[in-house]
Structure formats: structure tokens, C-alpha cells
Amino acid sequence: MEIVEAIRERKSIRAFKPDPVPKRALGELLELALRAPSFANTQPWEFAVVAGDKLEKIKQAYADNAEAGVAGVADIPYPGEFPELYDSRRRAVGKKVFELKGIGREDRDKRKGWQLQGLRLFGAPCVIYVLTDRSFCLPPGGANPWPVFDCGLVAANIMLLAPRYELGTIAQIQAVAYPGVLRETLGIPESKLLLLGIAIGYPDWDDPINGLRSERDPLDRVSTWHGRE
Ligand SMILES: Cc1cc2nc3c(=O)[nH]c(=O)nc-3n(C[C@H](O)[C@H](O)[C@H](O)COP(=O)(O)O)c2cc1C
Structure with a gap:
């Protein structure tokens, strides 16, 4: 698949078919994704690829936690607030999602149901967790954001390569x-x-x-150009 087409067509998938993803395709995709650049070639990424019974167990535990009202706190936590412009961009995409799912603003039950679907990975049969070393990222002297940046680059490769195998990602x-x-x-250790x-x-189209x-x-809203007419 052409890179331009891959970039243009990539989108977040929020409804998957249950069909399992062949291990060979995943291996090939990840091998290719590893060609991502990284700070001084540190390659600070690791992956845990999970499917089958293990993933079912995780999805159930996530749903149980949410049902019990246990707030999730990721290792890199969800931002406490979204200043402008970020908040309006976030709201715009959220509004589209809720419209397409027919979820009203005040419909708490449907909103909760949708959150549960997210925690169950929108039905995806497989997940690639991206890990990095805590000590490299959060040394005593202050945070080093570069490993997170590099992991973002490898994650982008994964998402751009997926359609080559007719796969979708989010x-x-x-x-x-x-x-x-x-x-x-x-x-996974601390x-x-x-x-x-x-x-x-596989996306449910x-x-x-x-x-x-x-x-x-x-x-033109996100760039300034200098030194050339
Ligand atoms: C780091 C990161 C975390 C995200 N987390 C979620 C998430 O938890 N749930 C969700 O529905 N989408 C999540 N998204 C998807 C974004 O909402 C999506 O990329 C954005 O709205 C742009 O849409 P697109 O990917 O279809 O172009 C995440 C994206 C990124 C890059």
C-alpha cells in the first residue's frame, strides 16, 4: 500500500469483528514497525501482544473495575484538564462519536455502556501494549519525554501498516x-x-x-513559514 494512501485512509476503528488476527501477520507488521527512528537509536519500546483467553480475562477485569466505580489511572495519567484549543477539538470528535452511536448528552446509561465498550477494546480480538522503561522515562532528576515520543513514532508505524493486512487499529x-x-x-514488572x-x-465496516x-x-492555522516567499 502506498504511504500516501495509508496516511490518508488511517482512522481510529471503534467496532471490530471477533475474528482472530494471524500471529504471522502481527509479527511481520511489528518487524516493519521497528524501523521507526528513535533518539540516538535507543529504541525505547517494548511490546506485549495479547489475544485469546488472556485478553478476555483483562477485558472482564476492566469491566468489573468500571462497574465497581474504580477509577482507572494509567501510568501516564489522563490529563486533568484540556486548555483551549485542545478542549474544543476533543469535544468536536466526542460529539461526532456520540451522534454516530445515537447517544444523547444526558443519556448516562448509554454513555457508560459506550465507555465499557472502549474498555473492552471495542471488540478487538488483539491488543499491542507499548511499554517503556520507567527509569529511563522518569529518572530522579526529572522526566525524560523522549522515550514517549519514540514510542509514539513506532505506534504510528503500527497503525499505518495495519491496513496492509486488512487490519484496523485504535x-x-x-x-x-x-x-x-x-x-x-x-x-509486567513495575x-x-x-x-x-x-x-x-478486522474492522466491522x-x-x-x-x-x-x-x-x-x-x-495555515498550525504553521508559520519563514525565509521564503
Ligand atoms: C495516545 C492516544 C490515546 C488515545 N486514546 C483513545 C481512547 O482511549 N479511546 C478512544 O476512543 N480513542 C482514543 N484515541 C483515538 C483518538 O481519539 C483519535 O486518534 C483522534 O480522535 C483522531 O481520530 P482518527 O484517529 O480517526 O484520525 C487515542 C489516540 C491517541 C493517539
């Missing part, structure tokens, strides 16, 4: 909302930070939610 903070569950189920989960699987096209501010 990066999800929700997927790492209960890091304790993941540590216990997968044997020395690793769980940055992100990328849900991956019949679900209107996958028709969502998120907006982008125009280039």
Missing part, C-alpha cells in the same frame, strides 16, 4: 487504564511503564461508527 489510553490488572495478568494499548483487528472522519485544523 490507540487507546483506555486500554492501559488499569495497569495493575495488566501487570498481574501479564507479569520497572516498565505501560504507555498505550493499540487495539487491532457495517458499523456506522467506523465511518467517522475526524477533522484537522488547516495547515
Whole structure:
């Protein structure tokens, strides 16, 4: 698949078919994704690829936690607030999601149901957790953001490569909302930070939610040009 097409067509998938993802495709995709650049070639990423019974166990534990009202706190927590412009951009995409799902502003039950679907990775049969070393990222002298940046680059590669295998993806903070569950189920030590989960699987194109096209501010709003007419 052409890179331009991959970039243009990539979108977050929020309804997956249950069909399992072949291990071979995932291995090939991750091998390719590893070509991402990183600060001084440190390659600060690690992956935990989870499917089958283990993933079912995680999804159930996430749902149980949410039902019990236990707030999820990811290793890199959800932002406390979103200043402008970020808040309006966040609201715009949220509004589109709720419209497509037919969820009203005040419909608490449906909103909760949708949150649960997110915690269950929108039905994805597989997830790639992206991990990095806690001590490299959070040394005593102050945070080092570069490993997070680099992990973002490898995550982008994964998401851009997925359609080559007819797969869809969504990066999800929700997927790492209960890091304790993941540590216990997968044997991940405290020395690793769980940055992100990328849900991956075959998109259910019949679900209107996958028709969502998120907006982008125009280039002239986010760029200044210097030194050339
Ligand atoms: C780091 C990161 C975390 C995200 N977490 C979630 C999430 O927990 N739930 C969700 O529905 N979407 C999540 N998203 C998807 C974004 O909402 C989505 O990328 C954005 O709205 C742009 O839409 P697009 O990916 O379809 O272009 C996340 C994206 C990123 C990059």
C-alpha cells in the first residue's frame, strides 16, 4: 500500500469483528514497525501482544473495575484538564462519536455502556501494549519525554501498516487504564511503564461508527513559514 494512501485512509476503528488476527501477520507488521527512528537509536519500546483467553480475562477485569466505580489511572495519567484549543477539538470528535452511536448528552446509561465498550477494546480480538522503561522515562532528576515520543513514532508505524493486512487499529489510553490488572495478568514488572494499548483487528465496516472522519485544523492555522516567499 502506498504511504500516501495509508496516511490518508488511517482512522481510529471503534467496532471490530471477533475474528482472530494471524500471529504471522502481527509479527511481520511489528518487524516493519521497528524501523521507526528513535533518539540516538535507543529504541525505547517494548511490546506485549495479547489475544485469546488472556485478553478476555483483562477485558472482564476492566469491566468489573468500571462497574465497581474504580477509577482507572494509567501510568501516564489522563490529563486533568484540556486548555483551549485542545478542549474544543476533543469535544468536536466526542460529539461526532456520540451522534454516530445515537447517544444523547444526558443519556448516562448509554454513555457508560459506550465507555465499557472502549474498555473492552471495542471488540478487538488483539491488543499491542507499548511499554517503556520507567527509569529511563522518569529518572530522579526529572522526566525524560523522549522515550514517549519514540514510542509514539513506532505506534504510528503500527497503525499505518495495519491496513496492509486488512487490519484496523485504535490507540487507546483506555486500554492501559488499569495497569495493575495488566501487570498481574501479564507479569509486567513495575520497572516498565505501560504507555498505550493499540487495539487491532478486522474492522466491522457495517458499523456506522467506523465511518467517522475526524477533522484537522488547516495547515495555515498550525504553521508559520519563514525565509521564503
Ligand atoms: C495516545 C492516544 C490515546 C488515545 N486514546 C483513545 C481512547 O482511549 N479511546 C478512544 O476512543 N480513542 C482514543 N484515541 C483515538 C483518538 O481519539 C483519535 O486518534 C483522534 O480522535 C483522531 O481520530 P482518527 O484517529 O480517526 O484520525 C487515542 C489516540 C491517541 C493517539
